[in-house]
Amino acid sequence: MKTITSRDNPLYKDLKQLATSSQARRKSGRSLLDGVHLCEVYLQQVGKPAFCVVSEPSMANSEVAAVVQVCEAAHVKCIALAESLYQAISQVEHGVGLMFVVDTPQVSPPSVLKESAILLDGLQDPGNLGSILRSAAAAGVRHVVCSKGTVFSWSPKVLRAGMGAHFALEIAENVDLAPLIQSSKIPVLATSSHANRRLYDVNLAKPVAWLFGHEGQGVSEELLGLATESVSIPHLGPVESLNVAASAAVCLFEQVRQRTAG
Template sequence: MKTITSRDNPLYKDLKHLAGSSQARRKAGQTLLDGVHLCQSYLALRGAPLHCIVSEGALANPEVADIVMQCEAPHARAHVSAMPDALYNALSQVEHGVGLMFLIATPVLDAPGVLTASAVLLDNLQDPGNVGSILRSAAAAGITQVYCSGGTAFCWSPKVLRAAMGAHFVVDIHENVDLAELVKAAAIPVLATSGYATDRLYDVDLARPVAWLLGHEGQGVAHDLLALATHQVVIPHLGQIESLNVAACAAVCFFEQLRQIQSK
């Protein structure tokens, strides 16, 4: 384990840049996982990180110590660096965190193929919390393919990572995708959610692979994409609320599909 004691340390400068800049994360093809849960999930599902960074105060935490030990194992081949709590806290975006983060490479995936398995298509969703929640619900419902338009929040940003709670490591996330071309070539039905649709979600056959098309928090799915969808569906609801939050809408859709599949 190496120790970083200065803000002028080259690695520390790189970490600081990554922590505070989405552009830097995209350019480097790297991101930071902050917290025990994300780091444990990554170790279990993807293996060792590029670098494990720990605050000196966190080394007394048994969970942190176990993760550090796994990263230091000869077969892991991960670098481990410790630093004073003050330096670590200047990096972390988690208030009152435990003092552990991983530096990882963001996955590079092949160009999207034809849609044949259930998938999620995100059209210009801009709130990181919503995107992360949708990833988490998709993973929980067994959907492993996610396609994001260029206007959608960067999936490997800290806020999306925290909201997704490890879902990133069990789903394949394609970013900057031309959703129109993907929908046109799809070999499965594409269902767009819309408050103006007449088909109720619960009346549609979902016991088969489908692609869920979800749109911007305020404007919904873009009109050109909406026109390409196989079906437009609405979730019926009572009361004076105009519509559901997009992440809540996604969860209802995914688990109605799962219910129908398990009921067959």
């Protein structure tokens, strides 16, 4: 295992760019998975990373050592960083000092919507996107389609919030949602606090595409007009609406409830 101790090392400079720059991640087509859980899930569900990076002190950790052993057996290049160098690129507080460099999947959207999917219109918060991805994976919804302007799905914050859900999903980005909605073979349901029809009154036993919008502005007027219908989530407290990630979880698991009833 090669050990890097200098900030001027070219490979370390590349790692720091991946850790700190969305532009660098998009240009290189690579992403960073930070933490034991994400790395273990990647090995189990996807396979070999491009690189395995560890901090020198973390080699004494049994979980890290086990992951490194698997990587070395698979002939993955493993790199050790001095602790100060590792901490300068890691965004995980009190982490155990393990990350993977992986190739970012390049996914095309479905040509036609035929099975349940999630369509995201301009979502901005990484934590919200990661939570929605996690709910989607748990609910068995495989396709997630993100419009232009939606936060990058493979950013470190989204990856941490997703907790490995990315690897069970097909996530397409920078997609014009309007033609996809217009050609859909299944109902497209938009969430809106102003809709008259309640979520719980809709038949969700068959596939639907869920349309969720920007945290502040909601779904755009254009896409709302193209959706099959809008539905609201009833609530009793004195709040106007739910957080978009909470709304997505409620919708997805109402669909799970209906599909598994009886």
